[in-house]
Amino acid sequence: MSSAPAGSAPIVYVHIGLGKTGTSTIQKALEEQRTALAELGIHVPGEKHHITRRAVYDLMGRRIGGSDAEDNAKVSGTWRPFAESVVAADAPTVVFSEEMLALARPKAVKRLVQSLAPRRVVVIVTVRDLGRVLGSYWQQMVVMGRTEPLAEFLQSVRDPATGPASAGVGFWLRQDLIRTLNAWETAVPREDVRVVTLPAPGQPADLLGDRFAEVIGAPAGLLRAQENKDNASVGMAEVEVLRRLNGLLAGDLRENQRLHLMRVIRAGLVGRESAPIRVPASEYDWINERATDLVAELRAREYAVVGSLDDLLPAAPAAA
Numbered sequence: 001m002s003s004a005p006a007g008s009a010p011i012v013y014v015h016i017g018l019g020k021t022g023t024s025t026i027q028k029a030l031e032e033q034r035t036a037l038a039e040l041g042i043h044v045p046g047e048k049h050h051i052t053r054r055a056v057y058d059l060m061g062r063r064i065g066g067s068d069a070e071d072n073a074k075v076s077g078t079w080r081p082f083a084e085s086v087v088a089a090d091a092p093t094v095v096f097s098e099e100m101l102a103l104a105r106p107k108a109v110k111r112l113v114q115s116l117a118p119r120r121v122v123v124i125v126t127v128r129d130l131g132r133v134l135g136s137y138w139q140q141m142v143v144m145g146r147t148e149p150l151a152e153f154l155q156s157v158r159d160p161a162t163g164p165a166s167a168g169v170g171f172w173l174r175q176d177l178i179r180t181l182n183a184w185e186t187a188v189p190r191e192d193v194r195v196v197t198l199p200a201p202g203q204p205a206d207l208l209g210d211r212f213a214e215v216i217g218a219p220a221g222l223l224r225a226q227e228n229k230d231n232a233s234v235g236m237a238e239v240e241v242l243r244r245l246n247g248l249l250a251g252d253l254r255e256n257q258r259l260h261l262m263r264v265i266r267a268g269l270v271g272r273e274s275a276p277i278r279v280p281a282s283e284y285d286w287i288n289e290r291a292t293d294l295v296a297e298l299r300a301r302e303y304a305v306v307g308s309l310d311d312l313l314p315a316a317p318a319a320a
Contacts (some may be wrong), residue, residue: 010091020136029222128312134157134279
């Protein structure tokens with residue numbers, strides 16, 4: 001079975017994120033189902049995701065944060081052989097995923113497209129409603145060493161001029177979907193962009209895997225991977241523990257040591273019964289305004305959407 005139409009150019013689906021939109025779950029599912037996908041004519045390059053990640057970091061000329069010099073030395077020169085393996089694959093369809101590609105500038109985008117020729121590049125971008133992204137992103141930033149309370153982080157995102165650039169500006173650098181799409185459209189035509197929305201609250205979480213599978217031509221159910229425990233969410237109380245610990249450890253550990261410690265501690269906190277992270281109801285108006293503007297722009301651009309753009313409109317939270 002081939003997921004590419006007969007007689008058409010072979011395809012490579014490039015999943016670029018955004019971050020905090022189930023990327024780890026998708027990557028885990030692709031890795032787990034490499035053999036089953038191969039039987040469908042869909043090749044997933046790299047036996048482990050770190051191979052893809054290193055190649056993408058090399059493409060973009062970046063250093064992998066939290067890794068030591070030896071690990072980062074393994075990045076240099078990895079994009080070219082990775083791209084050659086994609087082009088040479090016998091399968092009519094190739095798919096790979098790396099959320100760092102949401103940060104790619106036009107130069108890197110053009111290099112990627114040129115490197116993968118004559119395969120036709122189809123971009124997949126996964127999108128989640130802003131209200132849920134904010135809480136998830138703040139949790140991740142705390143794990144990465146940040147010490148701002150949630151309220152301060154939200155203020156920085158709402159008005160980046162009021163906070164440190166690494167908070168508000170850093171958030172929009174990674175979560176400005178229109179900026180990301182504009183960069184990719186410098187080398188990929190709009191008709192080769194697929195927007196996949198995450199299921200809205202109350203819908204089955206594994207719909208994301210089915211929606212992604214629909215894009216690449218795989219059957220429903222194949223990509224329903226279990227959540228990656230290494231990337232699982234924790235509750236508000238647990239994040240507060242990590243946030244305060246960051247303040248106590250500041251300057252005492254190297255970055256890779258502190259990240260390893262945070263991962264170990266967070267793994268021990270997963271599954272606790274504390275209240276989930278919730279953006280306060282008082283923030284809803286500006287979040288809804290930005291989400292509404294985004295949906296309007298996506299509708300105007302007429303991207304192919306799997307799911308519904310209405311999934312990106314956050315439900316109003318209950319007042320405290």
